[in-house]
Amino acid sequence: MTDLLWLRQDLRLHDQPALIAAAHAGAVIPVYVLDDEAPGAWKIGEAQRWWLHHSLTSLADALEKKGSRLILRHGKAEAILPALLEETGAERVHAIRHYEPWWRDAEAALGDRLCRYDGNHLARIEDVTTGAGAPYRIYSSFWKGLQPHLPSDKPLPAPRSIPAPETWPRSDRLADWHLLPTAPDWSGGFDWTPGETEALRKVKQLALDGYDERRNLPSEEGTSRLSPHLHFGEVSPRTVWHATEGADTIFRKELAWRDFTDGVVSALPDYADVNGRRRYDTLPWRSGTAAQADLRAWQRGRTGYPIVDAGMRQLWQSGWMHNRVRMITASFLVKHLLIDWREGERWFWDCLVDADYGNNSVNWQWVAGTGVDANMFGRIMAPIGQSEKFGAGDYIRRWVPELKHLDDSAIHDPDAAGCRPDSYPAMLIGHREARERALAAGKKVR
DNA sequence: CAGCACTTCTC
DNA sequence: AGAAGTGCT
Numbered sequence: 001m002t003d004l005l006w007l008r009q010d011l012r013l014h015d016q017p018a019l020i021a022a023a024h025a026g027a028v029i030p031v032y033v034l035d036d037e038a039p040g041a042w043k044i045g046e047a048q049r050w051w052l053h054h055s056l057t058s059l060a061d062a063l064e065k066k067g068s069r070l071i072l073r074h075g076k077a078e079a080i081l082p083a084l085l086e087e088t089g090a091e092r093v094h095a096i097r098h099y100e101p102w103w104r105d106a107e108a109a110l111g112d113r114l115c116r117y118d119g120n121h122l123a124r125i126e127d128v129t130t131g132a133g134a135p136y137r138i139y140s141s142f143w144k145g146l147q148p149h150l151p152s153d154k155p156l157p158a159p160r161s162i163p164a165p166e167t168w169p170r171s172d173r174l175a176d177w178h179l180l181p182t183a184p185d186w187s188g189g190f191d192w193t194p195g196e197t198e199a200l201r202k203v204k205q206l207a208l209d210g211y212d213e214r215r216n217l218p219s220e221e222g223t224s225r226l227s228p229h230l231h232f233g234e235v236s237p238r239t240v241w242h243a244t245e246g247a248d249t250i251f252r253k254e255l256a257w258r259d260f261t262d263g264v265v266s267a268l269p270d271y272a273d274v275n276g277r278r279r280y281d282t283l284p285w286r287s288g289t290a291a292q293a294d295l296r297a298w299q300r301g302r303t304g305y306p307i308v309d310a311g312m313r314q315l316w317q318s319g320w321m322h323n324r325v326r327m328i329t330a331s332f333l334v335k336h337l338l339i340d341w342r343e344g345e346r347w348f349w350d351c352l353v354d355a356d357y358g359n360n361s362v363n364w365q366w367v368a369g370t371g372v373d374a375n376m377f378g379r380i381m382a383p384i385g386q387s388e389k390f391g392a393g394d395y396i397r398r399w400v401p402e403l404k405h406l407d408d409s410a411i412h413d414p415d416a417a418g419c420r421p422d423s424y425p426a427m428l429i430g431h432r433e434a435r436e437r438a439l440a441a442g443k444k445v446r
Numbered sequence: 447c448a449g450c451a452c453t454t455c456t457c
Numbered sequence: 458a459g460a461a462g463t464g465c466t
Contacts (some may be wrong), residue, residue, distance in 0.1 A: 130465065138464050140452060216454085253453080327454060366454090376461065379455065386455090 001026035002088060002165045006033070006081060006095040008103065010120055010233030011059045012196045013066070015155035017117040018094040019162070027165040029088060030063055032056060033081065034074040034177055038102040042272060042357060045350040047319040048231075050187045051194045053179035055232050058195030060174075068162035072172040078109035085113065088169050096120050096233070099262040100357045101269035121259045122237050123149035125266050128259065135267040137372040142260045143253060151238040189317035192228065192353060199229035203240055208247045215250075218310075218322040219394035224251070227354035228320070230258065261358030264372065272345065272361035276372035283370075283377075283445050285340040294337045294428055298329070299347055301400070304427035306411060307387035308332045310399035317399075319353040324390055330367040331381040336434035338441055341368035369442075377442040380435050387412040400424070 003022045007030055013019065022028045036043040044052060060070040073080050081093055093110060096119040107114055118124050128145050129135055136142035181187050206224055214222030229235050237255055244252055265271045275281055286294075297303050301312035311325035321329070326348075333344045345364040349355045365371030369379065387396070393408040402424040403411055410417035415427060429437075 132465085136464085138452070141465055250453090257453090324454080373452095373464085375454090378461085381454095382456065385457095389455095 002090045003028060004081065004084060004088070004090050004093045005030040006077075006093050006114075007031065007059070007070075008033075008095070008098055008233075009231060010096045010098075010236075011055050012199070012234050012236065013059075013062055013158035014196070014200070015119065015236040015239050016096075016158070017119045017156060018096050018115075020156055020159065021115065021117060022094040023159055023162055025092075025094075027163045028068065029071055029084075029090060029165055029169065030068060030162075031071040031073060031081075031084060032059075033077040034072070034172075035077040035080075035102075035106075036074070037076045038078070038106055039100070040102070042100075042102070042349070045352070045355050046181065047187075047190075047351050047353045048228075048355055049179040050181060050190065050319070051192070051228055051232065051353045053174065053177070054194040055234060056174055058197065062196060063162065066159065066162045067164055069164075069168055069171070071169055072174060072177070074172060074177065076106075078106040081110060082113070084169060088165065090165075097124075099125055099266045101265070104266070104269075119236055119238075120233050121262065122146065122151055122241060122256055123259060125259065125263050128263060135263040136260065137264065139257070139260050139373065142263065143256060146256055146259065151241050153238075155236060155239040155242060186316070187319070190319050190353070192319065194228070194232070194234070196234045199226070199234035200239075202226055202229065203235055203243045206243060206247075206251075208244065208251050211248045212250045215254075216324050216390055218307075218325050218390060218392045223323060225320070227356075231354050231356045258356070258359065261356075261362040264362050265358045268372070271365065272357060273342065275370040276365050277370055279445055280368075280370040280377075284338075284441050286338045287340075291337070291339055295333075295339055295343055297425070297428055298333050298337060298339075298344075302425045303332065303337075304415075304425045305332065305383045306396045306400055306403055306414065307383050307392050310392065310396040313399045314395075315348070315351045319351065321352070322395070324386070325392075325395075326363070327367060328381055328383050328386050330364060332383055334368045335377075335380045335438040336383070336429060336431070338434075338438055341365065341370060377445070378439055380438055382431060384413045384431065 003025050005019055005022045005028050063070050093114045097116050127149050214220050301309035308329050311321050311329040315321040330344055333339050334341050341364045366375050369375050369377035393411050396411050397404050402421050410419050414420035
């Protein structure tokens with residue numbers, strides 16, 4: 001008997017329950033379907049296509065070492081997979097559950113031909129609910145509710161070998177998918193090694209001493225940088241959970257955020273497009289030429305606020321941004337520039353190697369104050385204050401070369417220090433003025 | 447239902 | 458120290 005193993009955001013061989021079950025049943029045909037139709041506007045973004053190319057290469061190598069292969073197909077997964085079942089005479093599809101709305105639809109469409117397994121979350125999403133049976137909207141309550149469902153089983157080892165079918169179906173050539181950027185190749189600054197081997201190496205070398213403080217300092221390497229590996233499932237959250245036994249709980253709380261945000265988007269599938277609090281539909285976001293120019297300045301890292309520009313340039317050049325700076329840049333777009341959060345969400349989606357439907361939408365709506373979890377619109381971050389508070393001097397000097405020569409006394413606010421070089425843009429808007437404009441706009445919401 | 451507590455702050 | 462809306466128990 002032969003079964004299909006449908007791989008999506010679980011590109012690994014260890015702790016891979018769908019693989020173990022398929023191999024137990026008989027021969028396995030591992031398949032990855034590049035589905036750019038079902039997700040609509042949320043198809044895989046540009047930076048992640050680069051990641052995907054390398055991660056699939058790494059996965060195909062690992063499968064071949066186990067006597068198997070990776071079959072590549074493109075098209076709508078819910079059509080491709082039944083056709084592949086037919087073609088190969090396979091009986092069932094084995095896959096790990098995913099909670100993006102398009103994956104839930106595809107899973108439903110496959111009906112009883114699909115065997116689903118838990119594996120990409122700490123707990124099964126539908127198991128963690130409030131006393132009333134609804135999904136949590138407040139993280140701290142979610143964390144409490146998660147406790148009885150935390151993983152206790154040890155992660156599954158990778159199988160020694162994977163039973164192969166007598167004949168293999170044809171596969172697309174990865175190169176034909178053109179996942180890598182060509183003209184221009186903007187990925188030159190990407191300092192990443194996609195794939196399971198590197199993901200597991202990072203987990204092994206996790207140093208969480210002082211994580212609580214250090215994770216907030218953009219100038220230091222205080223975060224785990226596991227997010228893209230977790231998004232693509234190159235390592236399972238359960239593996240990370242077990243590796244951090246006895247470590248700082250703050251880190252484990254960060255890990256549980258993936259579960260929380262998937263709970264939100266599983267209850268509210270269009271959360272990436274629709275305000276969680278519908279009354280914010282009346283908020284008068286700026287639009288028109290001036291707003292377009294401001295959006296472009298933000299995207300390119302030319303707002304005149306050093307910490308914002310450093311973050312946006314790090315994002316563009318490296319495919320990633322430090323978490324503290326994500327908050328500052330996002331708040332700046334929404335409150336200081338009064339531009340719809342969905343513009344920022346879209347830009348992050350295309351630029352981040354760790355872009356994730358749940359995390360991206362929930363966190364943008366949190367910052368914007370439009371979300372179901374409670375941050376108030378009137379709460380406006382002070383970018384320069386944040387830059388000083390979290391010691392971002394070295395970080396700015398690294399990403400904004402025009403300001404390289406400035407010391408800590410001047411770098412957070414070169415204008416105030418009277419030493420802004422001509423090559424560096426003036427502030428798009430002053431902090432006080434922007435703050436008042438945002439508060440006035442916020443008052444227009446019923 | 448009332449009271450408690452809230453990831454990411456500001457002055 | 459203040460400000461502040463609301464999800465959750």
